Every structure is written in structure tokens, then in C-alpha cells.
Amino acid sequence: MLLLIPGPVTTRPQVRQALAQDIAPWDNESRTFLTRLRGRILRLAGGSDAHTTLPLQGCGHFITEAALRTFLSPGGRILIPATGAYADRMIRLAREAGRIPVPLPMGAADATDPLAVARVLAADPTLSHVGMVYSETGSGVIHDVQAVGAVVRAAGRRMIIDAVSAFGALPLDLSTQPEVDAAVFTANKCLEALPGIAFAVARVDRLEAGAGNAGSWSFDLSNVHEHALRSGPGSFRFTPPAQLLAALDVALDFHDDEGRAARLARYTANMRVLYDGVRSLGLTPMLPPEHQGPVIVNVRAPGDPAWDLQAFVDALKSRGYLISNFYNTSLPTFRVGCIGAIGPDDMAGAVRAMDQALRELGIKQREPVQE
Numbered sequence: 001m002l003l004l005i006p007g008p009v010t011t012r013p014q015v016r017q018a019l020a021q022d023i024a025p026w027d028n029e030s031r032t033f034l035t036r037l038r039g040r041i042l043r044l045a046g047g048s049d050a051h052t053t054l055p056l057q058g059c060g061h062f063i064t065e066a067a068l069r070t071f072l073s074p075g076g077r078i079l080i081p082a083t084g085a086y087a088d089r090m091i092r093l094a095r096e097a098g099r100i101p102v103p104l105p106m107g108a109a110d111a112t113d114p115l116a117v118a119r120v121l122a123a124d125p126t127l128s129h130v131g132m133v134y135s136e137t138g139s140g141v142i143h144d145v146q147a148v149g150a151v152v153r154a155a156g157r158r159m160i161i162d163a164v165s166a167f168g169a170l171p172l173d174l175s176t177q178p179e180v181d182a183a184v185f186t187a188n189k190c191l192e193a194l195p196g197i198a199f200a201v202a203r204v205d206r207l208e209a210g211a212g213n214a215g216s217w218s219f220d221l222s223n224v225h226e227h228a229l230r231s232g233p234g235s236f237r238f239t240p241p242a243q244l245l246a247a248l249d250v251a252l253d254f255h256d257d258e259g260r261a262a263r264l265a266r267y268t269a270n271m272r273v274l275y276d277g278v279r280s281l282g283l284t285p286m287l288p289p290e291h292q293g294p295v296i297v298n299v300r301a302p303g304d305p306a307w308d309l310q311a312f313v314d315a316l317k318s319r320g321y322l323i324s325n326f327y328n329t330s331l332p333t334f335r336v337g338c339i340g341a342i343g344p345d346d347m348a349g350a351v352r353a354m355d356q357a358l359r360e361l362g363i364k365q366r367e368p369v370q371e
């Protein structure tokens, strides 16, 4: 079964095999291992001496909440371009943490306009931060965090990047973006490892400045940092998912062998085969080609009365391809991930399976219903 969902993704067998061992996290060997792993991740983020890698048990929401709590003061205000479903999640996480999210409204298929961000920052000096989703997994649009970062830097504000579905494929060089307090991500998307462990690559000066902000011990990245200073960089705060870290290390070996740019090229090739393939079946992708990113393709639900998302998902699953049985767009769509240990041939196979599934369900009217 291939997982064509934008996380958790299809992984290589060698990555999964790394789970099959008992590990003592407090053993000296584990400490050496974690120190090295943190260094590998720091280098992938383009981190410098000014940065550190902070691991946090759990998922992308957890590390995003931790970054919001650590770098914003209670009651602090953050501008969040409303790029889609994952920006909405950042907005909710900020609000429930007692921070004040200020959404910047925009169209679902639009890329964030750096000038619009600059205008709002100029008009509102109380906004300390901008929260950016790099790859909006809701829509499939990639946002230019370098260009937005430049206006944030010019305005003397700070930025937090949700790089959950970007890190490992899209470029990130934190050494050139001093305005970024932290970029956050997980192991189970473009790094092609397993879910359950998240990371922030963060500025040390900002972690020190943020001590006491979090209002939560579990979600305090300053405390994760202090712990590493006190007990050593290979020491984990609270029990770690040690096997997942071992699997991530193997996944990073594959990442090193492939290279970030080649991984992005592979995902882009996957997306093209899928995008062109669904069009050849008479289906309509949600995004125009110029806005379509390499991570996920949303396809408009066919207008045929026989269309049933779960039935389509089941018909694909019986052919070896699993896609999401929900969507994150305002119009009905089905969503197909292009990331993970898969290549263009797999995507061509998925398109053939979609053709068979549509026939099996008797979907003749493939155009979406007009609004």
C-alpha cells in the first residue's frame, strides 16, 4: 500500500526496520546519538552558531504551539497570513495559548504578498511577530518565506515559520534569515521518517529572551534549551520516542544521499505526473499550474451525482493507493500527497488506479459542479 497523503508518508523499509530494537535513552551511547542527530538537523536548516535544534515529543501542532508560547509574550500579537487550513490552525493555537492572532485575509489560491505584510506591519507597531506557513498543506500553495522574511526583517519584527510540510525539500537557510525566531517541522513529511517527533531550529538569543513566556512546562522551548545546557546536548527532556529517532537517523542518511534539491525535483516530478494525469482523466485540479506546489494536489470533486469521496478512496485503496478521506479546502476536493518515498512511476500508477476507480463508480461527469 502506498500512502499518497501529505503525511505521514510512505517510508523506506530500512527506516521502518530501525524501530525494531530496545533503546535506553539515558545511556551514554544514546546521548552521543542525539547530539549528532541535533547537529544533522541544524545543518539541514542552514543553522549557525546562533541556532540550536530542539526536539519535542509529538506532532506538528505541538511544536507550533510550543514556538508560539515561547517566542510571543502572553497577550503578544502575531500577524498570520490566512493561507488556508494550516494557517487557521496556527491562529487557533495562538488564540488558545492566550496570544492574539491577527489574520491577514487572502485568497485560497494566492501566494502571500510581502508588500501586504509590510503595509500591515507599518500600520500596526503592536504586532511583534509574523507567523508563516511555508507549504500550505490545505491548498498546495508554497509561500515565499524568504521574501516575507525580508519585509519582517526590514520592519524590525520577528517571524515563526511552520515548515512542517516543507522542511527537507524546500530551501531553508536560517543563517540568512536572522528575523526568524524558529522554524518548526516534524519527521514524517519531507524527511520521510515516522510520526511522533517534532523539532524547532531556533535562535539561542531568542530562546533566552523567551524564558518564562510559555505558561506551560511541556510546551516551553526555552526550557528544552535550558535542559540541554544543564544536562548536555544529548540529554532528552522527558522520555523520548527513541525508536523514532533511530528511524529518523536512517531517513536522514537517505536524505543525504539524495540531496535536498534532488528531493524537491522528485516531488515536483511526482506532482506533474499527477497534475497532468488527473487532467487527462477530465478532472480539474483546484490550483492553476502557476500556483501548484510540489507537496499536495487538491482535485475538485467531479460533479457527477454518483461521486462519493469515501467510495472513491476505497476503490483506490483496493488497488494499493491510499489517499485522504477528507479535504481541507472550502470547495469539495480530493487531496493527493506527492511527498514520501515514492517516484513518478508510482504517481502514474495512481492515475491509472483513479481512472479504474472512476469507471467502477460510474463517474461520467468529471467537471466540478459550478458555483
Ligand SMILES: *Cc1c(COP(=O)(O)O)cnc(C)c1O
Binding pocket: 006, 007, 058, 059, 060, 061, 062, 086, 133, 135, 136, 137, 162, 163, 164, 165, 186
Ligand atoms: C501536517 C502539518 C501540520 C500538523 O502536523 P501534525 O503532525 O498533524 O500535528 C502543521 N502544519 C503543516 C503545514 C502541516 O502540513
